[in-house]
Amino acid sequence: MSINNPNLTRRKxxxxxxxxxxxxxxxxxxxLTEALGKSGATILVARNVADTLEIGCTRGAELDxxxxxxxxxxxxxxxxxxxACYHELPIVVVTSSESCHCTAxxxxxxxxxxxxxxxxxTEIELVLSKLGQPKLQLTAA
Numbered sequence: 532m533s534i535n536n537p538n539l540t541r542r543k544x545x546x547x548x549x550x551x552x553x554x555x556x557x558x559x560x561x562x563l564t565e566a567l568g569k570s571g572a573t574i575l576v577a578r579n580v581a582d583t584l585e586i587g588c589t590r591g592a593e594l595d596x597x598x599x600x601x602x603x604x605x606x607x608x609x610x611x612x613x614x615a616c617y618h619e620l621p622i623v624v625v626t627s628s629e630s631c632h633c634t635a636x637x638x639x640x641x642x643x644x645x646x647x648x649x650x651x652x653t654e655i656e657l658v659l660s661k662l663g664q665p666k667l668q669l670t671a672a
Contacts, residue, residue, distance in 0.1 A: 548572040549593050553583040553609060554600035559625065559648070563598060566655035583609055591617030596643070596662050600625040602633070607640050614641030621662040625650070 550572050554560055560576060567574065572595070577583040587597060587609070597613060597620060599606050610622055621643035626633050634645040644658050 548595040549590075550574045551583070551586050551590075551594050551597040552576050552600070553580075553598070554578070554625075556600055559600050562650070562652050563655060566652040566659065580605055580609060584612055587613035587620075588616040591620050594620055596621040596623065596659065598623045598625060602626050602628075606633075607636055610637060610642055611640045623658060623662070 548567075548570055550563075550567065552560060552563055552574050554563075554576065555578055560574075564574060575586050575590075575594075577586055583599070587594070591613060594617075599609050599622060601609070601624075606624060606626075610624060613620065613622060618641070622641060623644045623646060624633075624637040624642045625646045625648065627648045634647075637645045643662055646654070646658060
């Protein structure tokens with residue numbers, strides 16, 4: 532990964548969580564930055580599939596979660612590839628419209644959550660806060 536790669540930007544908000552964001556939508560990037568602003572997260576923004584795969588598959592163990600903002604088959608490919616490398620990494624898929632098919636396919640391929648645009652920073656905050664909560668565990672009586 533090249534530091535001078537124009538397709539890959541690193542936005543330092545403060546110093547806490549490390550998040551991968553795959554998007555070409557600058558407005559969504561700003562929205563996610565707003566939603567994560569209070570948490571002090573560092574967002575690694577990838578604009579293309581190659582950079583997203585490089586970050587997701589080589590730095591997945593460092594990431595707290597990933598957000599894939601894409602509607603086409605590449606979203607599922609990215610989701611599947613990153614999930615195969617780091618099964619425990621929570622991945623949120625964001626689409627531009629409510630598509631039951633896209634949502635079902637995303638969940639089947641390992642998405643922790645699926646969101647449909649338009650969404651607000653508050654809605655994103657709520658979903659992302661749930662990613663950090665421990666999963667419910669059943670105990671024997």
